[in-house]
Amino acid sequence: MTFAATILTLYPEMFPGPLGQSLAGRALSEGRWSCDPVQIRDFATDKHRSVDDTPAGGGAGMVLRADVIASAVDHALDSQPEAPILAMTPRGNPLTQERVRALAAGPGVTILCGRFEGFDERIFEGRPIEPVSIGDYVLSGGESAAIVLLDACIRLLPGVMGAASSGDDESFETGLLEYPHYTRPVEWEGRTIPEVLRSGDHAKIAAWRKRQAEIDTRLRRPDLWERHEGARVKSPSGAHDKKKER
Ligand code: 6GU
Structure with missing residues (x-):
């Protein structure tokens, strides 16, 4: 099954861009995902x-016109009606x-990339x-944000990563940042690898990593x-217990 990415943009030559390299590039060649950039201007x-x-x-x-954007979106809806449509915007x-995981489990995604001040708000009504948004800062356009979103999805597709992507320990999968x-070399610039990691005691290593992740x-x-x-809730003893499911 191929994860189909349709990108509505004024700069289609920006795709696949960095996603044509490395892990995502290999997955693209293997047909695990497809990249279909569409020129928004063709709908003017x-x-x-x-x-x-x-x-x-x-x-x-300047503001992107609702009529032009709607025509581009409707074209994408015709060719891939099952794919969710996301509009990249700092708003x-x-x-x-969690959202990335849900998207990667689906048939693909249609991504609308904004430039200028943004989209006419009416496109969000009726479609x-x-x-x-990918974070609290402002990019010059949605294209680089779309590349970030696709990268996050592609690495989760079946066969793209090995054991590492099953990563139950990974940042955010546990609700914590990942351990260091x-x-x-064991010694570098006078700094050594923490002793516990060389102890071979897997229970001690797991406990140390959990503690570091928390810190x-x-x-x-x-x-x-x-x-x-x-x-979590505090138990009467003062110890932390996982909150009970309601
Ligand atoms: Cl999705 N787009 C733009 N233009 N800026 C952003 C963003 C998106 N997310 C954070 N900043």
């Missing part, structure tokens, strides 16, 4: 083939590993288009730590 109807116009109410920049719902890694998450991602701790 006026003689200047315009795709944008000035913002209603005034202000800086979107935050992308999560099943979900706005998605080390490899040879790093608390320090770097207090938001994730809060959520992780929120899933």
Whole structure:
């Protein structure tokens, strides 16, 4: 089964881009996913083939026209009606590993890439288009965000990664950041690999990794730590127990 990616963009030559290399590139050659960039401008109807116009109410920049975007989306819906449609925008719902997993388990995705100030908001009414953001910063366009989203999906497709992708330990799969890694040389610039990792005691190693994951998450991602701790309740003894399912 092929994961079909349709990308609606003003810069189709940006695809597959970095996804033509390495892991994703190999998976593309093997037919595990397909990449179909579509030029939004091909759906413009006026003689200047315009795709944008000035913002209603005034202000800086340009806004992508609802009529042109809708025609491009309807074309994608015709060719791949089962694929969810995501619009890349810093105003979107935050992308999560959970959402990535759900997308990767499906038939593919249609991704709408914005440039300029964004989309006419009316495209989100009447069509099943979900706005998605990849983080709290602003990119010059949705194309690089689409590449991020596709990379995250592709590595999860069957046969793309080996044992590593089953990764129950991976960052976010546990709700915590992943533990730190080390490899040879054992001593480098006067720094040594933690002794426990060379002990061969697998129970001790697992306990150490869990502890490190907790320390790093608390320090770097207090938001994730809060959520992780929120899933636990204090027992009368003062020990932490997993919260009971309701
Ligand atoms: Cl999805 N698009 C743009 N243009 N900027 C972003 C983003 C998306 N996510 C974070 N910043």
